[in-house]
Amino acid sequence: MSVVKELDPGAKEALSRSGRDIMRQRSRVIQLLDAAERVGISPLRAGRLHAFAYLADVLSPVWHLPAFDGKILKIEGGPHYPDLQREIDRLVVLGILKVAEITYISRPDEGARIDGLYSLNLHSPKLSPILAALGALSSEQALDPRDWEVQAFFVDLAGALATVPDDELGMSATMDATYADERFDHSNVIDFGSWSTNVHSDNLSLRTVDRFQKFLPQGAMLSGGEKLYLYASFLGRRIRAR
Amino acid sequence: MIRLPILTYLRIEKYGLFPGATAGKGIEWSFTKGLCLIAGINGLGKTTLITMLLRTFTGPFDLTAEGLPEKLESIVPERPVVLKPRNIRFFAQRVADQAANGAVTLRARFGGDELEISRRLSDLRLLSFAVNAKSIDLGANREDREAAFQQQMCYFFDVSSFVDVLLVLHHVMFFKEDRPGALWDENAQRHVLRALFLEKDLASQVAAAERRVQSADSQARNISASAYTIEQKLQQARASQASASEQSLQLAAEQTLLDAELKESEHLENLISQFDERRKDARREYERAKLFREEAESAVESLKFAALVRLFPTMEDAVRLVVLKALATGECLVCGADTHDRLKEVEAQLAKGICPVCGAEPEQQHHVIPGFRVEEKRVKRARDTAQLAVKEEEASRITYEETKSQYESVLDRLTTVKASIQERTLRTRQLSAELPFEAGDILHLQKSLELTRRSQRQAESNRASAAKELGALLERGRGVIEKQAKKLAATFKWNVKEMIAEDADLVRITGQARLTQGKETFAVPAFRSEMTAADRPGKSLRNSPDDVSQSQRELIDLAFRLALIEIATGGAACTLTMETPEASLDELAMHRVGLALHRFASAGDNRLIVTSNLTNAGMITAMFGGLAKKAADVSLRQQHIINLLDVAAPNQAVLRSRAQYQRILMSALTGKR
Numbered sequence: 028m029s030v031v032k033e034l035d036p037g038a039k040e041a042l043s044r045s046g047r048d049i050m051r052q053r054s055r056v057i058q059l060l061d062a063a064e065r066v067g068i069s070p071l072r073a074g075r076l077h078a079f080a081y082l083a084d085v086l087s088p089v090w091h092l093p094a095f096d097g098k099i100l101k102i103e104g105g106p107h108y109p110d111l112q113r114e115i116d117r118l119v120v121l122g123i124l125k126v127a128e129i130t131y132i133s134r135p136d137e138g139a140r141i142d143g144l145y146s147l148n149l150h151s152p153k154l155s156p157i158l159a160a161l162g163a164l165s166s167e168q169a170l171d172p173r174d175w176e177v178q179a180f181f182v183d184l185a186g187a188l189a190t191v192p193d194d195e196l197g198m199s200a201t202m203d204a205t206y207a208d209e210r211f212d213h214s215n216v217i218d219f220g221s222w223s224t225n226v227h228s229d230n231l232s233l234r235t236v237d238r239f240q241k242f243l244p245q246g247a248m249l250s251g252g253e254k255l256y257l258y259a260s261f262l263g264r265r266i267r268a269r
Numbered sequence: 270m271i272r273l274p275i276l277t278y279l280r281i282e283k284y285g286l287f288p289g290a291t292a293g294k295g296i297e298w299s300f301t302k303g304l305c306l307i308a309g310i311n312g313l314g315k316t317t318l319i320t321m322l323l324r325t326f327t328g329p330f331d332l333t334a335e336g337l338p339e340k341l342e343s344i345v346p347e348r349p350v351v352l353k354p355r356n357i358r359f360f361a362q363r364v365a366d367q368a369a370n371g372a373v374t375l376r377a378r379f380g381g382d383e384l385e386i387s388r389r390l391s392d393l394r395l396l397s398f399a400v401n402a403k404s405i406d407l408g409a410n411r412e413d414r415e416a417a418f419q420q421q422m423c424y425f426f427d428v429s430s431f432v433d434v435l436l437v438l439h440h441v442m443f444f445k446e447d448r449p450g451a452l453w454d455e456n457a458q459r460h461v462l463r464a465l466f467l468e469k470d471l472a473s474q475v476a477a478a479e480r481r482v483q484s485a486d487s488q489a490r491n492i493s494a495s496a497y498t499i500e501q502k503l504q505q506a507r508a509s510q511a512s513a514s515e516q517s518l519q520l521a522a523e524q525t526l527l528d529a530e531l532k533e534s535e536h537l538e539n540l541i542s543q544f545d546e547r548r549k550d551a552r553r554e555y556e557r558a559k560l561f562r563e564e565a566e567s568a569v570e571s572l573k574f575a576a577l578v579r580l581f582p583t584m585e586d587a588v589r590l591v592v593l594k595a596l597a598t599g600e601c602l603v604c605g606a607d608t609h610d611r612l613k614e615v616e617a618q619l620a621k622g623i624c625p626v627c628g629a630e631p632e633q634q635h636h637v638i639p640g641f642r643v644e645e646k647r648v649k650r651a652r653d654t655a656q657l658a659v660k661e662e663e664a665s666r667i668t669y670e671e672t673k674s675q676y677e678s679v680l681d682r683l684t685t686v687k688a689s690i691q692e693r694t695l696r697t698r699q700l701s702a703e704l705p706f707e708a709g710d711i712l713h714l715q716k717s718l719e720l721t722r723r724s725q726r727q728a729e730s731n732r733a734s735a736a737k738e739l740g741a742l743l744e745r746g747r748g749v750i751e752k753q754a755k756k757l758a759a760t761f762k763w764n765v766k767e768m769i770a771e772d773a774d775l776v777r778i779t780g781q782a783r784l785t786q787g788k789e790t791f792a793v794p795a796f797r798s799e800m801t802a803a804d805r806p807g808k809s810l811r812n813s814p815d816d817v818s819q820s821q822r823e824l825i826d827l828a829f830r831l832a833l834i835e836i837a838t839g840g841a842a843c844t845l846t847m848e849t850p851e852a853s854l855d856e857l858a859m860h861r862v863g864l865a866l867h868r869f870a871s872a873g874d875n876r877l878i879v880t881s882n883l884t885n886a887g888m889i890t891a892m893f894g895g896l897a898k899k900a901a902d903v904s905l906r907q908q909h910i911i912n913l914l915d916v917a918a919p920n921q922a923v924l925r926s927r928a929q930y931q932r933i934l935m936s937a938l939t940g941k942r
Contacts (some may be wrong), residue, residue, distance in 0.1 A: 100556040109563040120591050129586045131571030136772075136807050137654070138564025139571040143586065209751045210792070212777035214799065214810070216553045222545075 052114040054161055055095060057123065057154075058174075059083065060147045061163045062181035066189045068196070070127065070146035073112070074105060078200035081106035083184055085205050085219055085232045086258065090180040090251045092173075097220030101211050103135070105201045115145060122151050183252040187259035195266045202265040204231035235261065271427050271465055273442060273834065273843035274326075274377035274384075276300045276876055281321065284371035284390055285364035286314045290915045298911055300844070300878070304870040304892055307880040308934055309913025312920045315880035316446075317363060318911070319848055322878070323443050325375040325386050326422065327435060328415055329357045329393040337439045341456040343784050344479045349419065349431050352393075360390040367391055377844075379425040386418075429473035433464035441465070441830055441837075444847040450826030451833065452796065453814040459782055459793055465837040466753055467746045475746055478739040479784055485735045486785035489728035496721040500528065503714040507701075520700040527693045530686050537683040542790060544676040546781060548669070553778075554810065555669040558662040561807040565658035568651045570594070658806035736789055743782075743791055750794045751777070753836050757796065760835045765798075765828035767865035769821055769858070773800040774808060775829065798825045820854050824862060831869060842874035849880055851888035863891020883930060886937035896940035906938045 059079055063069040071079065084095045099106050118124040126143040134140050147154060155164075162169030162178045169175045191199050200206055208231050211217045219230040227233060236254045243249065249257070281287045281296040289295045298305075307315050330349035331337060336356055351357075361368040371390035376383055387396040395414050398405050398421070405421070407414040419431035426434045440451040440461045451461045463472050504524040507517055570593050577589055623630060754777045761775035780795025799808040800817065814822045827850075834843055850866065851859050870877035870892070881889055890896065897903045914923060914930050923930065 098552075098556075100553070100560060102560065107560065109559040112563065116590060116594060119587050120594075122587075126586050126590065129574065129589060131567060131574060134564045134567075136561070136564070136801075137568055137651070138561065138807075139567040140564055141567055141570065210747065210779060210794070212751075212754060214553070214557060214776050215778055216549070216556055218549075222549075 048110070049114060051095075052111050053118055054174075055080065056111060056115050056118060057147065057157055058161055058163065058178055058181055059185075060124065060145065061158055061161075062178065062185040064147055064149075065182050066185040068185060068189050068193070070125070070144040072144060072197065073115070073140070073142045074107075074197040076115070076145055077107045077111065078105055078197050079185065079188065080108060080111055081200045081206070082188065082203060082232075083181055085203060085230060086184060086236070086255065087180065088220070088226060088230060088233045089236050089254050089258075090176065090183075092177060092180060094220035094226075097223065098216050098218045099206065100216050101206060101213050103213055105197060106206065107140070112141070116141070119145075121153070122148055123153055123157065124148055180251070184255050184259075187252075187255040190256065190259050191263045191266070195263065198266050199259070199262040202262050204235045205229075232258070270839050270841075271437065271837050272379045272425060272841065273437070273838055274379055274425070275842055275874060276322070276375065276377050276844045276878070277383065278374075278376035278385075279322070280374040281318075281390075282370075282372050282374075284360070284368055284373075285366060286317060286918055287916055288918055296911065296916050300876050301909070302842075302874050302876060304867070304909050305876060305878045305911065306889060306892070306909060307878065307911045307913065308883060308889075308937075309880075309917060310882055310920075310922055310930060313913040313917040313923065314363075315882065315913065316848065317360065318913075319443070319445065319846055319878070319880060320359065321373050321390075322375065322846060323438060324359070324393055325373055325388055326438055328388065328395060328418065330415070330419075330431070330435070331356075332432065332435050332439070337445075340454050341460060343456050343782065344483050345432050345436070345460050345476055347432070347477070347480060349435060357393055358391070361392070372396060380841075382425065384421075384425065427469070428464050429469040430476070432476070433460075433472065436460050436464050441833055442844065442846060444827065444830065444845065444850075446848045450823070450830065452798065452826045452829040453822065455780060455795060456782075458795060459780065461833065462750050462794070463746065465833060466750050468749070471742065471746055471749075475739070475742045478735065478742050479782070481735040482732065482739050482784045482789075485728065485732035486789075489725060489732050490786065492721060492725040492728050496718060496725055497528065497531070499714060499718045499721055500524070503711065503718060506711050506714055516700055516703055520697060523693055523697045523700060527690065527697060530690050530693065534683065534686045534690060537679055537686060539786065540679050541676065541683060542783075544672065544679055546790075548672040548676045550810075550812065551665070551669040551672040555662070555665040557807075557809075558658070558665040562655070562658040562662040565651070565655040565806055569648060569655050572648050572651060654806050657804065661806055661809075732785070732789075736785075736791075739784075739791060743793055747792075747794055754794065754796075756836050757832045760832035761798075761828050764831045764865065765825060767868070768824040768828060768862050769800075770861075771801045771821070772808065773798050773825060773828075775832070776810065778810075796829070798829075800825075820858060823850075840873075842872075842876075844876040844878060845869065846878040847880070849882055851881065851885040854885070854888070856885075856887055859885055859888040860891045863888045864895075866892050867894045881937075883933050883937065886933060889934075889937035890940035893938065893940075897938060903935075903939055910934075910938075 056076075059076065060069060060071070063071050063076075063079065080095075081099055084097070084099070087094050096108070115124065119126045125146050125148045129141065129143040131139045132142050158164055159168040160170045162171070162174035162176075166172060166175035169178075188196060188199065205217060205219050208217065217229075219232075220226050223229040227237075236258050239254060239257045240249055277300055279296065279298045279300065284295065287296045289297075307318055309315050327349075329352050331352055332341070332345065332350065334350050334353045334356070336352065355362070358367075360371065364371070368390040372387055373390055374385060374387040376385045378384075383401055385397070385399040385402070387398075388394060389396055394411065395407070395418055398407055398418055400421075407417040419434070422434045423429065423431055426437060428434055428437065436457070439445075440457050444450070451458050460476075463475055467475065504521055508521040573593055574589065577592060758775040758777070762773075765773045765775075776797050776799050778795055778797055779792050781790040782793050783790055797810050797812060798817075799810045800821070801808050811817050811825075817825065827847075830845070834845070847866075850862060854862060866877055866879065869875055871894070877892075879892060883889075893906050893909075897906060912934065914927060914934065919927070
């Protein structure tokens with residue numbers, strides 16, 4: 028992701044430390060918001076953006092892509108990534124993202140969490156070269172050919188999640204089979220692809236998606252995109268059944 | 270649903286330590302609902318009396334021959350273990366006549382049935398057993414009588430085995446000093462959860478499958494050790510057969526190295542399983558610390574944000590975010606620099622109403638609501654918490670990195686050793702095949718080794734199938750226990766907040782049952798407490814009793830037991846027995862805990878039997894519900910005391926100062942000092 032270097036004045040310092048991780052997180056945010064933009068669910072509230080990031084992570088094996096984090100700390104209210112949020116805030120300051128309606132939500136133990144409506148700043152001159160480098164425009168321009176696939180996956184997933192009513196999108200992650208796995212209580216890390224040695228056994232979302240195949244006539248196959256749409260519909264039904 | 274006994278009546282006869290108020294009458298006591306205080310100074314037999322209650326149920330049996338161990342083993346025995354003679358003679362050894370004619374009789378109610386158990390104190394022999402005043406014939410033979418009694422106990426407790434009765438007695442009902450409780454001893458917790466919550470058949474199947482896994486593991490390891498010995502002999506035989514042969518020397522050297530590597534590989538397998546657990550714990554703590562740091566910093570931001578909105582209502586959100594982050598965390602989001610100096614400057618500007626972005630004085634500004642004052646105290650508190658949270662995050666990050674790197678280094682070493690073992694095994698086979706001549710004893714050893722290796726593979730396969738079977742049973746049990754988790758956590762929270770000042774919660778984690786010495790572990794639901802502490806932001810998980818103070822350890826365990834009782838019995842009444850709960854508590858804590866115990870004792874038909882050595886009168890007052898308002902209250906309270914100053918054989922301290930001790934007790938009863 029060396030292209031980001033040109034766009035970030037602090038990149039040199041960042042790259043000397045945990046720079047790679049920072050760049051990965053920033054690229055991820057931009058890709059997610061670009062996908063949201065394409066299917067018309069942008070801007071996204073912080074909670075929905077984190078839910079989208081989580082579902083993209085846990086469902087990545089459906090597209091045979093490696094998990095980004097492969098783990099999540101299960102907490103009240105749904106997935107939230109402090110590292111990702113830090114980079115979201117930085118991208119706002121860098122002018123690449125836009126934020127509106129900032130508010131603070133109360134959290135347990137007198138804590139708080141920022142909330143706002145996030146979207147890509149389409150007027151930023153920096154945005155287009157970044158999107159190109161991340162494979163959001165065409166596979167030829169992508170610095171890493173895999174990013175093109177990642178982007179296509181995000182767009183399909185965003186499209187699938189667009190079928191979930193707006194106010195239920197944040198909740199959809201808590202209904203996800205892996206996140207809702209009762210073996211893990213709050214305050215525990217669910218590992219579905221980070222150190223896990225058996226992804227198919229630990230990633231219940233993947234197992235659920237794979238089960239859809241069983242309901243098809245013999246010989247019929249589901250595409251990756253169809254599986255995501257079915258899973259989104261499954262999440263929607265679980266939300267409404269609560 | 271399990272049943273716990275409600276003790277109703279106790280009689281101790283002809284036992285020298287408890288002659289009674291009128292010499293020779295012994296102790297006769299009816300436990301009425303509420304508190305029963307066993308009061309007395311050291312040496313009067315408080316522990317003996319509590320132990321007598323316990324042993325009336327257990328008889329001359331326990332989980333080990335020594336009684337309850339400091340920590341439970343990973344598996345529980347199939348049957349209760351007979352106590353060692355000196356433990357059986359616990360009561361005999363305390364009196365001159367060896368308790369020759371001493372006897373204890375205890376009545377206990379289980380639902381609608383009342384049981385009466387009588388035991389001889391010299392050797393814990395069962396004298397009689399009656400249900401609803403009707404004597405039950407348990408047979409003539411002593412062993413058969415005990416076995417039949419134990420079966421009856423399983424029925425009345427409604428658990429699958431007498432071992433489970435023992436677990437419930439020790440880890441739920443009897444809270445004795447110096448024993449790790451149900452929460453802190455991970456094996457005890459696992460067994461107690463199994464005994465309390467799993468359906469009886471499943472509970473006994475799990476316990477049996479655990480024993481099978483351990484036995485298969487032990488068998489596989491023994492055979493492996495035999496194979497190792499045969500290999501050594503074979504190596505020696507080969508070396509002596511052709512000591513001059515270059516191949517033989519080479520083979521001997523290779524074999525020595527191979528043996529060392531096999532040993533190292535086994536050691537590394539054990540290590541890796543330990544380090545894996547440690548790195549997972551460290552990761553969980555780091556992830557929690559990151560989240561808490563963010564929430565603590567955002568709390569500062571939110572206060573600043575509210576102020577900024579009031580001060581500059583038209584400021585753009587993005588600009589607000591830059592100023593906010595700089596104000597709250599001292600970090601510039603634009604360039605990443607440390608802005609703590611600038612932060613002080615900006616705060617001073619804000620205090621004077623100067624715009625932090627353009628530096629405009631208040632009179633030059635438009636759209637500004639004057640009179641802004643930063644809510645200093647709230648901000649300071651939030652900032653202090655945020656600073657602690659940052660430190661905590663950094664400390665947990667370092668631990669996480671360290672444990673991760675330890676794991677990776679062991680894993681690297683293991684991979685290298687395994688590759689080397691594979692190569693060396695091939696080489697030794699080749700060298701072995703090239704040896705010119707094989708004597709009879711070598712052939713014999715080779716055959717023997719081959720057979721032993723075959724047995725080893727069989728034993729390993731047995732272990733794998735036992736492990737698979739256990740895994741499936743544990744999976745069935747997991748859901749049952751997890752369903753109780755929320756209720757347990759809520760009840761724990763309710764109990765613990767009455768007892769300790771820190772904010773504590775019960776958290777369910779995925780624990781590991783270590784039944785084999787190899788790498789196999791079994792995931793089981795487990796509970797830990799998480800708690801706030803001085804100089805730490807938020808709550809952190811307490812994995813071991815060393816992570817909390819002594820009093821917190823006991824009180825957290827007490828809250829856990831109370832939660833277990835409430836949920837496992839469906840809120841039915843029961844008896845809880847505690848030794849000196851005031852030990853290690855300060856004055857205020859004693860009052861808090863005393864009131865919490867009073868609440869338990871006052872609920873429904875509960876009985877709370879507590880010993881006290883009169884060192885802390887405040888605790889006694891609190892357990893009775895506070896100051897006695899009138900003389901009738903004192904008289905009522907006296908009816909709830911087994912006063913060992915009156916009924917136990919007096920020691921020198923009592924003979925010298927009985928009146929003073931009685932005054933201390935009276936003052937504890939009234940609450941007037």
